[in-house]
Amino acid sequence: SIPRPDHDLDKPFYSRCQEPAVNQSREDAALVMLVRNWELEKALKTVHSIEKHFNKWFHYPIVFLNDVPWTDEFMERMKEAPSGEVVFDVLTPEEWSFPAGMDAEAARESIDRQGKAGILYGGLESYHHMCRFFSGKFYNVPALRPYKWYWRIEPDVEFHCAITYDPFLEMARHDKVYGFTIALTELPRTCPTLFRRISDFKEARHLPTTTLWKAMISPSWVPWPLRGMSSWLFNTGHTDRHGDSWNLCHYWSNFEIASLDFFRGKEYQELVRSLDNTGGFYHERWGDADVHSLALAMLLDARYIHHFQDIGYHHDIFTQCPVNAAGEKQLPRSESLVENQPWAPEGRHDDPNAIGCRCECDAAVRGGT
Ligand code: GDP
Numbered sequence: 001s002i003p004r005p006d007h008d009l010d011k012p013f014y015s016r017c018q019e020p021a022v023n024q025s026r027e028d029a030a031l032v033m034l035v036r037n038w039e040l041e042k043a044l045k046t047v048h049s050i051e052k053h054f055n056k057w058f059h060y061p062i063v064f065l066n067d068v069p070w071t072d073e074f075m076e077r078m079k080e081a082p083s084g085e086v087v088f089d090v091l092t093p094e095e096w097s098f099p100a101g102m103d104a105e106a107a108r109e110s111i112d113r114q115g116k117a118g119i120l121y122g123g124l125e126s127y128h129h130m131c132r133f134f135s136g137k138f139y140n141v142p143a144l145r146p147y148k149w150y151w152r153i154e155p156d157v158e159f160h161c162a163i164t165y166d167p168f169l170e171m172a173r174h175d176k177v178y179g180f181t182i183a184l185t186e187l188p189r190t191c192p193t194l195f196r197r198i199s200d201f202k203e204a205r206h207l208p209t210t211t212l213w214k215a216m217i218s219p220s221w222v223p224w225p226l227r228g229m230s231s232w233l234f235n236t237g238h239t240d241r242h243g244d245s246w247n248l249c250h251y252w253s254n255f256e257i258a259s260l261d262f263f264r265g266k267e268y269q270e271l272v273r274s275l276d277n278t279g280g281f282y283h284e285r286w287g288d289a290d291v292h293s294l295a296l297a298m299l300l301d302a303r304y305i306h307h308f309q310d311i312g313y314h315h316d317i318f319t320q321c322p323v324n325a326a327g328e329k330q331l332p333r334s335e336s337l338v339e340n341q342p343w344a345p346e347g348r349h350d351d352p353n354a355i356g357c358r359c360e361c362d363a364a365v366r367g368g369t
Pocket residue numbers: 033034035036037039065066067068126127130153154155254
């Protein structure tokens with residue numbers, strides 16, 4: 001079994017409310033939201049929440065991305081909401097479409113089939129474009145060129161607690177590359193061959209096996225002389241060439257605070273290009289969260305990943321509730337997703353009201369200006 005990493009590997013950056021350092025210089029960073037015009041109300045809800053709990057002190061810019069032109073209403077109402085600069089950008093067809101050379105007709109048939117098979121979002125062409133976009137093209141969008149860091153937000157997100165320090169600054173200070181709040185297990189039918197593609201890439205490049213990669217893999221129960229055969233017999237695509245399988249764990253990517261430079265790097269971009277060439281973003285419904293997570297595990301060691309266990313976060317049906325008072329124990333691990341996950345979410349509960357979020361810094365929210 002995989003040894004649990006030292007707790008010192010990754011701790012919250014602070015365990016008490018800080019006096020928000022309003023005058024310190026900012027990182028080259030932006031909050032980024034891809035959003036549809038009709039999601040205006042939910043987008044406003046997110047922006048109000050992140051302003052109230054964080055950005056009213058730090059004033060980071062917000063970059064809004066859309067695959068179609070913005071409505072006047074969206075821009076008019078949104079530009080009043082944040083306390084920092086606001087940018088409205090429209091993606092190019094190249095950033096939001098099938099890869100060059102792909103047979104769009106065949107892709108649409110696959111998408112249709114996935115819809116009929118009941119694969120979550122599998123029948124929505126736009127969802128496939130979205131996942132492909134966030135997997136690769138996102139990092140080289142011209143509107144993000146001035147920045148080194150991004151914080152991804154989405155419509156309909158709620159932050160429970162004050163964030164009284166600058167997470168970008170702390171990521172940089174602690175040599176972190178990727179930060180997350182919640183980790184989940186993927187629906188296996190969305191990505192039948194993704195893991196095999198990535199593990200083949202890893203083998204072809206002779207990339208070393210990191211601790212993070214090991215933590216994402218369940219070793220095959222088959223004795224090793226028979227492994228080649230077993231992977232051939234039982235090949236689901238969730239196994240590598242040796243029969244070891246991905247445990248489907250991934251960081252939920254609607255919250256990410258991460259280095260743009262890492263994802264703009266040669267190795268990551270080559271991986272994405274090779275994935276693109278397989279057509280899997282359309283013939284299957286590969287999620288950007290899985291691509292990010294497996295790539296991080298392949299290319300980085302665990303110490304570069306940060307779990308923002310102190311950020312109270314809610315989206316969709318999942319919530320993370322922190323206990324951020326110094327000396328207090330973390331909430332007990334709810335059903336650990338997979339044994340021995342260094343990043344298994346602490347205190348993940350589906351119902352925030354069931355336990356209540358302990359927000360030690362709420363006075364800062366109320367008192368702040
Ligand atoms: P889920 O979180 O996986 O259930 O998917 P969402 O529907 O929340 O989509 C993820 C993000 O992509 C959200 O920020 C959406 O607003 C955005 N998004 C999804 N599809 C489209 C699209 O067709 N156009 C635009 N502009 N944004 C999209």
